[in-house]
Amino acid sequence: MVxxxxxxxxxxxxxxxxxxxxxxxxxxxxxxxxGSNGIAVTIINISDFRWEKA
Known part of the structure; x- marks a missing residue:
């Protein structure tokens, strides 16, 4: 879990x-x-993602 x-x-x-x-x-x-050379990106299933606070 992340x-x-x-x-x-x-x-x-x-x-x-x-x-x-x-x-x-x-x-x-x-x-x-x-403002830098790039950004870190990962691909996951939407079912594995949850907003805790928004």
């Missing part, structure tokens, strides 16, 4: 499946949104 939240703790999520592959997206949208 959990995560934003820095202000207003949004939180839970992933119940194991994450096996993580990719780095280098498209212009991801670079612009992070």
């Amino acid at each position: 959990t995560g939240e934003c820095n202000c703790e207003a949004v939180a999520f839970e992933i119940t499946s194991n994450i096996s592959d993580v990719f780095i997206c280098h498209c212009s949208i991801c670079r612009r949104s992070t």
Whole structure:
């Protein structure tokens, strides 16, 4: 299980499946949104994702 939240703790999520592959997206949208060279992305089934706080 994986959990995560934003820095202000207003949004939180839970992933119940194991994450096996993580990719780095280098498209212009991801670079612009992070201000870095890219962003980490993984693909999971929607049934394995749950919002804790939104």
